[in-house]
Amino acid sequence: MATITPPSDAEEIDGLGELALPDWFVHMDKMAGVGFLTIAKRLPSLVAQAVRMAWQASPRDTLATVVLSLLGGVFTAFGLLATTGVLQALFAEGPTPDRVRAALPSLILVGIAATIRTSLTAGAGWAQSRLDPQVSRIAEERLYGVTSRVDLVAFDDPEFHDALQRARTRGVSTADSVVGLAIDVLTGAIGILAAAGVLGLLHPVLLPLLVLAVLPDAWAAVRSARMRYTTMYALIPAHRRKWIIGELLAERSPAAEVRSFTMRDFLLGMYDAVARAEQRILIRLAGRQTVARLVGEALSGIGTAAVYVALGLLLAVGAVPLAVAGTAVLAIRSGQSSLANLLYATNRLYEEGLYFTDFLAFCEQADARVGAPRTAAAPDTFERISAEHVTFTYPGADSPALRDVSVHIRSGEVIALVGENGSGKTTLAKILSGLYEPDEGTVRWDDLDLAQVEPHDLRGRIAVIAQDHTRWPLTAKHNITMGTDKGEPVLLGAAEVAGADEVIAELPNGYRTLLDRRFKDGKELSGGQWQRIAVARGFHREAALLICDEPTAALDARAEHALFEQIRRHADGRTVLLITHRLASVRYADRIYVLDHGRVTEQGTHDDLMAVDGIYADLYTLQADAYSA
Ligand SMILES: Nc1ncnc2c1ncn2[C@@H]1O[C@H](COP(=O)(O)OP(=O)(O)OP(=O)(O)O)[C@@H](O)[C@H]1O
Numbered sequence: 255m256a257t258i259t260p261p262s263d264a265e266e267i268d269g270l271g272e273l274a275l276p277d278w279f280v281h282m283d284k285m286a287g288v289g290f291l292t293i294a295k296r297l298p299s300l301v302a303q304a305v306r307m308a309w310q311a312s313p314r315d316t317l318a319t320v321v322l323s324l325l326g327g328v329f330t331a332f333g334l335l336a337t338t339g340v341l342q343a344l345f346a347e348g349p350t351p352d353r354v355r356a357a358l359p360s361l362i363l364v365g366i367a368a369t370i371r372t373s374l375t376a377g378a379g380w381a382q383s384r385l386d387p388q389v390s391r392i393a394e395e396r397l398y399g400v401t402s403r404v405d406l407v408a409f410d411d412p413e414f415h416d417a418l419q420r421a422r423t424r425g426v427s428t429a430d431s432v433v434g435l436a437i438d439v440l441t442g443a444i445g446i447l448a449a450a451g452v453l454g455l456l457h458p459v460l461l462p463l464l465v466l467a468v469l470p471d472a473w474a475a476v477r478s479a480r481m482r483y484t485t486m487y488a489l490i491p492a493h494r495r496k497w498i499i500g501e502l503l504a505e506r507s508p509a510a511e512v513r514s515f516t517m518r519d520f521l522l523g524m525y526d527a528v529a530r531a532e533q534r535i536l537i538r539l540a541g542r543q544t545v546a547r548l549v550g551e552a553l554s555g556i557g558t559a560a561v562y563v564a565l566g567l568l569l570a571v572g573a574v575p576l577a578v579a580g581t582a583v584l585a586i587r588s589g590q591s592s593l594a595n596l597l598y599a600t601n602r603l604y605e606e607g608l609y610f611t612d613f614l615a616f617c618e619q620a621d622a623r624v625g626a627p628r629t630a631a632a633p634d635t636f637e638r639i640s641a642e643h644v645t646f647t648y649p650g651a652d653s654p655a656l657r658d659v660s661v662h663i664r665s666g667e668v669i670a671l672v673g674e675n676g677s678g679k680t681t682l683a684k685i686l687s688g689l690y691e692p693d694e695g696t697v698r699w700d701d702l703d704l705a706q707v708e709p710h711d712l713r714g715r716i717a718v719i720a721q722d723h724t725r726w727p728l729t730a731k732h733n734i735t736m737g738t739d740k741g742e743p744v745l746l747g748a749a750e751v752a753g754a755d756e757v758i759a760e761l762p763n764g765y766r767t768l769l770d771r772r773f774k775d776g777k778e779l780s781g782g783q784w785q786r787i788a789v790a791r792g793f794h795r796e797a798a799l800l801i802c803d804e805p806t807a808a809l810d811a812r813a814e815h816a817l818f819e820q821i822r823r824h825a826d827g828r829t830v831l832l833i834t835h836r837l838a839s840v841r842y843a844d845r846i847y848v849l850d851h852g853r854v855t856e857q858g859t860h861d862d863l864m865a866v867d868g869i870y871a872d873l874y875t876l877q878a879d880a881y882s883a
């Protein structure tokens with residue numbers, strides 16, 4: 255077992271908060287139980303999984319690879335046996351021309367076997383290299399298929415991120431090499447079987463000697479692969495941290511703040527601390543791997559010598575004739591070269607296989623994070639949405655973000671959620687939109703509990719203008735339609751409501767302008783312009799329920815007024831849940847809920863709440879005074 259100790263000079267990284275913690279090494283105990291036997295036992299299942307994946311990618315190419323490799327092995331054995339015939343004829347008594355003539359038929363057979371074998375190997379290689387890109391595609395599609403399906407809450411879980419990082423940075427790219435290596439292992443094994451079969455036929459004692467010659471190498475190879483993997487596994491969190499800092503140093507969006515806050519030295523220092531700790535561990539690993547390899551090779555050299563000594567002895571005592579001994583040398587060399595290939599492939603298969611297993615494990619784990627299929631279809635509309643006694647805690651959080659919250663929304667109403675930063679408004683909106691499931695309590699559309707409704711269906715009925723909306727690196731049109739096509743009038747209508755039409759009118763290619771400066775001809779928008787696009791996106795969805803989470807935070811006064819007017823009039827019968835700090839615009843809401851530390855503390859119309867003289871009245875007066883002063 256590779257032993258890894260946390261960097262002794264952890265103090266060096268002191269002052270860098272979590273970077274100083276040697277918690278990168280927490281995974282080591284998980285690996286402590288992995289021994290040689292475990293690996294030997296795991297290989298067949300790895301090969302099976304790889305072959306299954308290859309089969310899924312292309313049954314024809316998989317079959318071609320395996321069958322052609324098998325036939326190649328058969329012809330190797332056949333060629334070796336034919337060689338015995340050649341040698342027997344050459345070593346027989348009699349004049350040389352006669353001996354050569356007698357050897358001729360066997361010689362022709364050897365030639366034919368070699369030609370066929372070469373063609374088969376080439377065919378197998380071709381089929382195998384056709385498999386690679388097909389397997390890669392399948393693996394990548396599987397990965398992104400599950401990452402986009404898991405419940406949103408998974409993304410709040412650091413363990414999920416670790417597993418995702420392992421699968422994404424290393425795991426997924428190993429799929430094709432694992433398949434290739436599994437086939438190499440099969441081919442190598444077939445080659446050895448062929449050589450071993452021939453050796454066994456020649457003299458049984460040669461067989462165990464051959465095994466002896468290569469076993470130490472196998473041990474060294476597996477040991478070194480294991481050391482490398484355990485180290486890499488332990489280093490993943492450090493890698494991730496390094497990667498995150500790297501992004502901050504090299505990405506466009508933080509580039510301005512890195513400069514304006516003169517953060518270069520701070521960030522580079524952090525990067526260096528992690529990189530140095532990692533470098534020390536990797537250099538130590540290289541040393542240990544070299545020792546393991548040297549020991550293995552020395553032992554296997556002794557083994558090979560033993561094989562040839564044994565062969566010499568057998569020859570000396572007359573146990574095998576010269577022709578047989580000659581063939582045995584050839585068979586041993588062919589077997590050894592197959593074994594060398596097999597070992598190389600096994601070694602790499604084991605190492606890559608560990609990453610591949612990470613990929614498979616991640617997919618399995620991610621599948622488990624996809625909610626069980628629900629039977630009920632989401633209703634098209636509702637008379638009343640009611641959240642009852644909803645409690646919700648983010649994974650790993652100490653206290654709930656929502657406690658015993660109950661709210662009601664009737665069709666056609668405008669409902670406002672207000673409250674200070676961190677009071678739980680966005681969280682409640684995410685629960686009402688089916689993005690998170692409450693830990694306790696229920697959300698119902700009329701009598702239907704959303705816990706029974708297929709979330710994908712439900713989300714189709716709801717539009718969310720998110721507080722932290724994404725700036726999609728797509729065209730202006732796709733930033734609004736989000737892959738749906740409802741025709742030009744809907745698109746133009748939504749853009750107009752949000753004031754996005756003015757923004758788009760100024761773009762060089764109108765709706766077809768790419769909104770990402772990282773690409774050629776891409777354009778960047780201002781914060782408020784982006785928000786108009788995000789609002790248009792919400793309206794374009796034409797959903798039964800429209801949730802607006804701070805839709806105007808970045809809008810100018812005119813755009814804000816226009817949007818609130820639109821929401822207030824909601825002439826199209828839309829139901830709106832409005833979250834905003836601009837209290838002047840919630841005056842007209844049918845009902846206002848005030849959240850405080852995850853609880854609903856006040857509710858009612860503007861007039862009700864002003865009469866209560868609580869948090870709402872406080873905040874409202876504060877804002878109103880600021881304007882009237
Ligand atoms: N993904 C998350 N993981 C863990 N905790 C979270 C997460 N998102 C929010 N929180 C916590 O939950 C609480 C409620 O956050 P929420 O975003 O709902 O507040 P909010 O009322 O929308 O605030 P704001 O007015 O600033 O938008 C906060 O204490 C916040 O720290």
Ligand SMILES: [Mg+2]
Nearest residue numbers: 679680681721
């Ligand atoms: Mg919020």
